[in-house]
Amino acid sequence: MSEAAFQVPVGPQHPALKEAPENFTFTIDGETVFDVKARIGYNHRGIEKAAESRSYIQNLYLVERICGICSAAHITTYAQAVEEALKLEIPPRAKYIRTIIYELNRIASHYLWLGLAGHEIGFDTLFMYLWRDREIALNLLEQITGNRVTYAMPAIGGVRRDISPQMVENAKSGLSVLEERMKYYKKLCLNEPTVLKRAVGVGVLKPQDAIALCAVGPTLRASGIKSDVRADDPYLVYDEVPFNVVTYDGCDVASRVLVRCDETLVSIGIIKHALDHLPDGPIRVKAPRIVPPAEVVSRTEAPRGELIHYLRSNGTDKPERLKIRSPTLGNIPSICKSLIGGFVADIPIALASADPCFTCTDRMAFVNVSNGKRWVWTKEQLRRYSLKWYQQN
């Protein structure tokens, strides 16, 4: 193990959870974290480079595979960029359908994260329940798109499939269950001693640090900053749908849990509104394969925060440059900051609280300041240590 140690596979190529190696080196003094250094790239797949040698249509499916959990986010952002470069207006119905898929994806993602947070703090019952209920969202997605994970809904110029009246009905009843369950989980998180003990006052990220370190998404909003691309820089139909930007000012893991609980409820509201106001008409327009020279910045609010794609076209059927910055990379400096001064036993949940696409498989190296001792733990060993430490203290 080299001196620098924790590995984070983010950048544009962040894969989700278990398959993601990254390395952090923690400098600790006794039980307290002194310093953190992140090292990523262990799973860098060179997607930006690959995009330059593929056509715009092939790239739709390439970018969708950047992340399995928020696949709708990447493909939507990319399709939007290409359409803007083409100066192509997509039909209103397509915009509504894209919004519905995007928000269903957010629900599935937040349910997944809350379950994992439960797992990290040793509350596996919560994990089981949340992942059971997440199936409702995945079933709805499967019904509409034909897929549970990579939905492949946006095409350049619209969407690939329509939503039938029967699907609208099914979605509404499914959403009611998800809403009721999420309200229950929120109540539970506010009252359950295990959650409170492990989340309140843990992994503190002060608002001024969150701004300076350019945090994004729920991590930023849990530090009391009202910032959401959907509201600030509306895309799709977010300027037509009423919704709130959720913020909490606890600046800790508990706030990040609550932000995601409330955001799930907001997403349910958005989808219900969109289903009720679904306009009639075509779902797709024909798009040319050649994109004239242009420069576009496309931004959306992915489940983990601001997602940005920069596209430069050169008049061929392949991009000159496609730059992607996924939200996790934007949050790494803030995650590191929030760990400093905390307990070693709080590392798993504090790390997980930014919902990074990386908290699972890897090793952590520890350096003890007082005796210069160095050792390496896997994430699982650290999780066990953390649970044991909390049983004893």
Place this chain on the structure above:
Amino acid sequence: MANTAQKPTEETVEIEENLKEKLGSKILELKVPRNRRIFVSVEKTAFREAVEYLTKNLEFKHISTITGRDAGEQTEVIYHLNRGGVELSLKVQVPSEEATLPTITDLIPGAVLYEQEVHDLLGVKFEGHPDLSPLILPDEWPAGVYPLKKEWTVEKIREKIASSEKR
């Protein structure tokens, strides 16, 4: 996109005018393709002044990312700065042979990893950056191979890695 066709609102126009007034002839190109999107190119010599003005006076505190692009003899570095919903892309070109730029991490600490990434993939040196050690590339990556440069095709990179492993 309905939003694409939107005319620039007052906020966007105001930023545009402030920039013109402050930087004047140092601006090489200024484009406002739609509401909340500004692209501005400056000379390398005026770059630091432009960033300082944007962050300190115009309140662009957030950086979304930094894009590096191989433009042949020049390497283009694009800073995607953000204020509320307005995304301003500040572009600057440096000669690829000697690609250096002053760091902006003193003004925006959140830019640390983005500068490191551009350094890894395109070899741009950011003077004053706290740590330009590899972030994305492996520690044993052959020196001088910058994967995002157009000359480095996937096949060429594979060959290079294979030959350096043999040694």
